[in-house]
Amino acid sequence: MILPIDMSQDEDPRVSVYIRVRWKLLTCWFNLLSIAYQPIALYCDWKEKRGEWDHVNVKKWRKIRDYMMTSILFPTTMYSDFFFWRMWFKNPALIAPVAIFKYLPSWAQHSLHTVSGVMVMLDILTLPRKRPKSILPGLMGLVGFCCLYSTILVTSYYSGEVVYSFLDMFSRSQLFLLGLLAFTEHFFFFTLQWCIVDLVWGKTQTAEKKD
Template identity: 35%
Template sequence: MAKSKKQLREQHAAREAAQVTNARLETCNDAYTSGAFSYLRFLVHLLAAAQFCYGIYYYLFKLHWPQGLHEEEELKTRWGGKFKYLTFLDVIVQAIYHSVALLNDIFGNNTVTLAPKSCLRQMRDYIFATFAFPIAHNVCISFWVIYLWDRELIFPAALDAIFPSWLNHVVHTNVALLAIMDLFTCFRRYPSRLAGITGNVAFMLLYIIWVNIVRYFSGQWVYPLLEVLPVPLRCLMFGGLVGLSLACYLLGEFINHIVWAPEFKLLKQKQIKQD
């Protein structure tokens, strides 16, 4: 049976709309995967990976406690070492994330798509959404809030002679700033809410368990603030740590959808037309 003129017009209009959507996506991908934008993304990942890897090296091998400061030998051998600090674990997460992102820039792909096939791309997007962005902002916010309230509870003034200011900003400030820069330069589809939140909350709960293990074996809490808090407030602080991390996850997801809203709209239009 021959199609009516109305049906032919509708099919023609649909084809034209699909062609326009595809052309806009191709233009978007050309601008996003080549030229100045791709160089900026590569530079962010390169500088971030180098900075955090050097920060880990300096943190582990170049920080030396001066003689007589808080029983130097006891501080060096205390159970858990530097790995008991969320700050240090976060720098490791950031170094891993930006290294994976850098490898993806070189060997993977950065095309605007809802279903990336590259394993590097999938790993990059999940690590950023679940760990890198929320933990970086958790560390940055919680550290500077407590620092401004009473620095002796989290970063005593005596540490100024040991811990250089540039390293302090690398591990407590730059982690968040570079995560924001990455969010604006890398298109990504966030994982399902269940997968992302489960991974994020699991990480924080494991860290809280780790803090209590360190307390059990060393006899001291990781942070001076925990020493002065009564048990109910200590539990509240641990709950707040998980809650802040979850809030940072949702914030990252929200900002990602706002920043990349035009691209998501084009991809959804293309998907609807294909269906």
């Protein structure tokens, strides 16, 4: 949504620099991951409809599909959407210079931060899954992603590119608490999805075992 928009000619340097900064937004990251996820999901669906769901190659791609969604896409997208709207209603300037938002149509924020959450929730609700024997590998993937993204934010900040305005507005203690809250919320959404999977698909799997 925001990638084709050219802000480089804006007179405000805080806006013109966004031509580079936008690639470091969490929204951009999970949307790019979603683009990679879609063809994998479509391939798996196509193979399953052909009755080839148990082929070795299909099993491999199904594992990749489920890992991408449950380890990164669902918790990250849900966190990002909820975080954005909390900041937006409190003060949009906490997210980015307000002048940036004039480049976006009024419906753009819902396209970026509402539809995305609805789509990943629908994926969890409609695609049959079961809780893995251990959620640790998925959790480690999420922690690794969060650590990588946090490193990008910190290195960008000290190189003079402030990805989010609140990084310049909050004290270090506030940023520490915000970071701790971010990891906690990611863990919450990671856990929530498995509760949803158990609730929606648990009875179906139990019935299949009895049959």
